[in-house]
Amino acid sequence: MQASQLQNRFEKIRSNKAFELFVIGVILFSALLVGAKTYDMPSTVNQITNLLDWFISAFFLVELTIRFLAERRKLDFFKSFWNWFDTIIVLVSLLPLENSDTALIARLVRVFRVLRMISIIPELRILLVSLMKALPQLGYVMLLMFIIFYIYAAIGSTLFEQINPVLWGDITISLLTLFRVMTFEDWTDYRYTFFSKIHPYTFDRLRIFIKVVFNTRPFGMSHDSCLRSQNNRNQTIYV
CATH class of the missing domain: 1.20.120.350 (Voltage-gated potassium channels. Chain C)
Incomplete structure (x- = not known):
């Protein structure tokens, strides 16, 4: 006791x-x-x-x-x-x-x-x-990020190799440059380098285009969801 x-x-x-x-x-x-x-x-x-x-x-x-x-x-x-x-x-x-x-x-x-x-x-x-438990899904996320990085590195190496071969000379260097830009390491230096070669309003047009594309998709999804909910209400009324 x-x-x-x-x-x-x-x-x-x-x-x-x-x-x-x-x-x-x-x-x-x-x-x-x-x-x-x-x-x-x-x-x-x-x-x-x-x-x-x-x-x-x-x-x-x-x-x-x-x-x-x-x-x-x-x-x-x-x-x-x-x-x-x-x-x-x-x-x-x-x-x-x-x-x-x-x-x-x-x-x-x-x-x-x-x-x-x-x-x-x-x-x-x-x-x-x-x-x-989320580690397996995180692996797929990292794979998707690598694919996106690889695509944009190839595009950057093709378009900007003549402007700055030190940063965009090949696919490996382009991947490293994109990673440095993503981590905000000297990204302003890259910006000023390309602004001296191309028109600065080019990035504004590109940003507007990206906003239009990404804003159109949620609108379409919300419109489809509204149509589905309307059809469900109609079916409920008739039943």
């Missing part, structure tokens, strides 16, 4: 919203502490940061123990991938590796402690699972 009451207390602590927020705060503070260690600081400040780091690791161990003891069946704790991830991160963080040759590994592992946010916040886990 005493063990059951103790387990109920651990379960209440684990499901407590304030405890969850406190753990999230400690994880964020841990991430800030890792970033602070990248600066050159006095030895006293380094000692304080190392002490805080050990306190954070000890707190994570206590938090992990509470989550383990709150399980009705202790083996169920190890059925979750995120519990295994938390356990490995916490145990490696507790190893005294600061003055050894593997100190770099210990620091890198402590950087990954911020990923414990995923195991603490259910919404982040749902988002991650959704992203993993």
